[in-house]
Amino acid sequence: MTRAARSTRQFASVGVLGLSLLACGNNTPKIPPELLASGGCHSPDYPNGPFGTEEGDTLADACFQGFRNPEQVSHNQSTLETIAFADYYDPTGSKGYQLILINTAAVWCSACRSEHEGLPAKNREYGARGLRILSTLFQDARREPATLRDLSTWVETFSSDYATVLDPDYQLGGFASAETAPLNLVVDAHTMKIEKKLLGDQATVLWPFIDASLAQE
Amino acid sequence: MQRPPLSTLCATLALLAAWGCSSKSEDTSTPNDVPVICEAPGYAVDTDAIQIDRVRAKLRVPSGDPASGLPVQVCGIDACVPSNADRSGTLNVPLNQKMILPALKYGDGFDYAELAAPLTEDNLDLGELIALPLPPLSAGAKFSKSGAVTSGEVNLQLASNGSVEHDRLSYSDDSELVFRSVAVPVADSPQALPPRFGFELAYGLAPLGTTFCPAANLSLKNTLDWPSGTEVEVFVQGLDVTEKWAPYGSWLQVAEAVVSSDGKRIETTSGGVPILSSIAVRRK
Numbered sequence: 001m002t003r004a005a006r007s008t009r010q011f012a013s014v015g016v017l018g019l020s021l022l023a024c025g026n027n028t029p030k031i032p033p034e035l036l037a038s039g040g041c042h043s044p045d046y047p048n049g050p051f052g053t054e055e056g057d058t059l060a061d062a063c064f065q066g067f068r069n070p071e072q073v074s075h076n077q078s079t080l081e082t083i084a085f086a087d088y089y090d091p092t093g094s095k096g097y098q099l100i101l102i103n104t105a106a107v108w109c110s111a112c113r114s115e116h117e118g119l120p121a122k123n124r125e126y127g128a129r130g131l132r133i134l135s136t137l138f139q140d141a142r143r144e145p146a147t148l149r150d151l152s153t154w155v156e157t158f159s160s161d162y163a164t165v166l167d168p169d170y171q172l173g174g175f176a177s178a179e180t181a182p183l184n185l186v187v188d189a190h191t192m193k194i195e196k197k198l199l200g201d202q203a204t205v206l207w208p209f210i211d212a213s214l215a216q217e
Numbered sequence: 218m219q220r221p222p223l224s225t226l227c228a229t230l231a232l233l234a235a236w237g238c239s240s241k242s243e244d245t246s247t248p249n250d251v252p253v254i255c256e257a258p259g260y261a262v263d264t265d266a267i268q269i270d271r272v273r274a275k276l277r278v279p280s281g282d283p284a285s286g287l288p289v290q291v292c293g294i295d296a297c298v299p300s301n302a303d304r305s306g307t308l309n310v311p312l313n314q315k316m317i318l319p320a321l322k323y324g325d326g327f328d329y330a331e332l333a334a335p336l337t338e339d340n341l342d343l344g345e346l347i348a349l350p351l352p353p354l355s356a357g358a359k360f361s362k363s364g365a366v367t368s369g370e371v372n373l374q375l376a377s378n379g380s381v382e383h384d385r386l387s388y389s390d391d392s393e394l395v396f397r398s399v400a401v402p403v404a405d406s407p408q409a410l411p412p413r414f415g416f417e418l419a420y421g422l423a424p425l426g427t428t429f430c431p432a433a434n435l436s437l438k439n440t441l442d443w444p445s446g447t448e449v450e451v452f453v454q455g456l457d458v459t460e461k462w463a464p465y466g467s468w469l470q471v472a473e474a475v476v477s478s479d480g481k482r483i484e485t486t487s488g489g490v491p492i493l494s495s496i497a498v499r500r501k
Contacts, residue, residue: 101306107386109297110458141387152385180298
């Protein structure tokens with residue numbers, strides 16, 4: 001329950017919703033502590049709240065364990081990195097980041113798998129224009145919290161060339177009703193405001209939006 | 218989902234595809250042992266999303282007991298929502314969202330066979346569904362690179378120069394990669410096996426998503442005592458939203474079969490099973 005409370009604190013503006021979601025969730029509490037990166041996530045330069053979960057709201061920071069460049073490293077405990085939303089915050093544009101696509105996925109979610117088959121190509125297409133993709137894997141095929149083995153198999157199966165992390169305590173659960181997956185958030189890297197929130201693999205909406213947004217930058 | 222023209226097209230494509238990478242039961246090799254390349258035909262079509270407010274069903278196991286805690290998914294090809302039956306086997310999933318080609322997938326391919334019952338705006342209360350426990354993993358049959366693999370009444374013949382690929386994401390433990398089958402009570406499963414198809418035998422198979430190249434020859438026990446020489450059509454259900462091997466939520470003919478001369482088996486004569494899913498057969 002303490003882990004749940006930590007997650008809920010990050011979405012304080014939607015506390016009631018968060019608590020109700022936690023009550024409905026079926027994650028087991030047996031999550032290896034080394035995979036829980038949400039504690040101690042702190043970046044002094046990150047935008048101040050209030051934070052929220054809807055379009056126009058500022059995204060609260062969160063930390064995860066995962067692979068920043070999965071195609072460039074072997075996939076084991078020693079190559080896991082702590083990756084935070086704050087890593088992609090680029091207020092001055094000095095990092096070259098324009099938009100962040102934050103995506104949720106689960107092994108049981110075949111729509112997520114379908115979506116990820118096309119993500120590497122989108123990453124190559126839009127990466128040079130300032131898009132960064134951060135995908136979070138939250139559950140395995142039996143709806144247990146995702147593990148390092150799941151993450152490794154996931155990035156190898158889909159040849160993921162974008163940051164892919166574990167979210168075993170489902171920190172992003174506050175953004176979606178129940179455990180609907182996938183969820184896609186398009187976030188402005190200059191402000192960390194949520195520009196677009198889409199439930200499901202809505203490629204025909206998502207990618208034209210990203211394309212148009214990048215064109216405006 | 219009533220899509221007669223598409224179904225016809227799919228069936229034709231599937232048979233042609235299966236024909237191209239399979240062979241007759243009595244000869245499962247290809248000349249000169251040339252490696253066979255099998256490409257998934259793909260069946261995705263553009264379809265509008267429909268509103269799904271709440272999905273209801275009552276799930277029980279064949280003994281009549283409630284299928285307590287049975288894992289299910291309400292899945293369109295664009296989004297998935299998981300849920301479980303409660304202790305009384307009642308399923309009540311509030312969604313309030315749009316989905317493309319939604320279906321209720323009941324069972325998980327681990328402890329229970331998985332079947333898909335298509336959903337429409339007018340059909341969100343599915344009534345009673347029979348959940349089918351798979352045999353325990355210890356009773357499953359290990360896959361070899363070629364030859365026969367049998368579970369219960371279902372036998373698959375794998376080509377000597379073929380390949381077997383498992384869904385390692387779902388089945389990460391080798392102990393789970395064993396062939397298992399369970400008979401589906403066709404008459405009691407109209408939501409997943411629509412009567413219009415005329416199916417008479419059906420089986421849930423695992424591990425789901427395992428693919429065979431070339432498509433595996435199928436042999437079923439002739440439990441309905443059809444006469445020798447009876448011609449039969451074999452279908453697989455699309456459980457995967459990528460629709461690579463079958464249209465999602467629907468049934469696709471993948472093979473033709475005939476009752477053996479001794480009347481004991483139903484054996485494929487052309488085409489085959491390209492992917493482990495649920496299968497069903499009907500007389501021609």
